[in-house]
Amino acid sequence: MQRNTQTNLAEEIILRGAVWSLIGVIFGSLFVLLAEALVARVPEPFDLVLATVGAAALTSLFYGSMRLTVMVANFTFIAMLVYTWQGPSTLDLMPLVFIGAGVGVAVGAAYGFKDKSSRVFCAEAKIIAGAVAGVVAGMLVLIGSLLFDGVTRETLAMVAAPVGVLAYISLAGWFISRCHHLLPTFVDGTVVGLGVGSVTGLVFLIMAGTLDSALLGSEALQRFVGRVEASWGSTVVACALACLPVGVVRAILRVPWYDR
Numbered sequence: 001m002q003r004n005t006q007t008n009l010a011e012e013i014i015l016r017g018a019v020w021s022l023i024g025v026i027f028g029s030l031f032v033l034l035a036e037a038l039v040a041r042v043p044e045p046f047d048l049v050l051a052t053v054g055a056a057a058l059t060s061l062f063y064g065s066m067r068l069t070v071m072v073a074n075f076t077f078i079a080m081l082v083y084t085w086q087g088p089s090t091l092d093l094m095p096l097v098f099i100g101a102g103v104g105v106a107v108g109a110a111y112g113f114k115d116k117s118s119r120v121f122c123a124e125a126k127i128i129a130g131a132v133a134g135v136v137a138g139m140l141v142l143i144g145s146l147l148f149d150g151v152t153r154e155t156l157a158m159v160a161a162p163v164g165v166l167a168y169i170s171l172a173g174w175f176i177s178r179c180h181h182l183l184p185t186f187v188d189g190t191v192v193g194l195g196v197g198s199v200t201g202l203v204f205l206i207m208a209g210t211l212d213s214a215l216l217g218s219e220a221l222q223r224f225v226g227r228v229e230a231s232w233g234s235t236v237v238a239c240a241l242a243c244l245p246v247g248v249v250r251a252i253l254r255v256p257w258y259d260r
Helices: 002-038 046-062 066-084 095-114 119-147 153-179 185-211 219-252
Strands: none
Touching: 002 046, 002 153, 002 185, 002 219, 046 119, 046 153, 046 185, 066 095, 066 185, 095 119, 095 185, 119 153, 119 185, 153 219, 185 219
């Protein structure tokens, strides 16, 4: 019996550590995309604060319905394969974002209209909770940027990721119980589909642009992709490593899984 208990605990630690690391990867990826998009548009350090808020809100949007997220990503992938089938001689990568957004809207609206029992009906509440959690983490990013001269973006993201996720799972239940009737279910599905599809399209654009920057067209887009490529790996690893011990500790303490 004791051996079975120890085995179950070890499995729980591994599973929770992996799940929290994956959440860190998602948060870190979104943080990099938003931070680089805000460069030269928003003064420092408020660009990183906004990137933190946006990353937390989008991460929670993905959690609006994981089933819908996977569906949109798969349909978007198929649509992009069809689009890129014409070959690099005539290919323009910028429409990938709009293709992803369009596919996401169509799939999300249909899903929300058909499946009334899906968790997607809580999407608006989860997005609000994610944004509030992002503000909490963003305040730490702002304080860290102002107090510590030369602090790196990876370090700030490493602090923001676990704090934002912990704040979200602490707040989400309150917002879900009060805000989940703000929008019809098909609108909730549309919002989730739009966000997931757009981000998926942007990720595909960056991946394709990394392989052949000439396909990106404009120099501004090439610079954006170059900056994302340069900082993505270190930031994502930092966020994953920061979130990993949180999952491990929660497994050891037998904290119930967040399931809303």
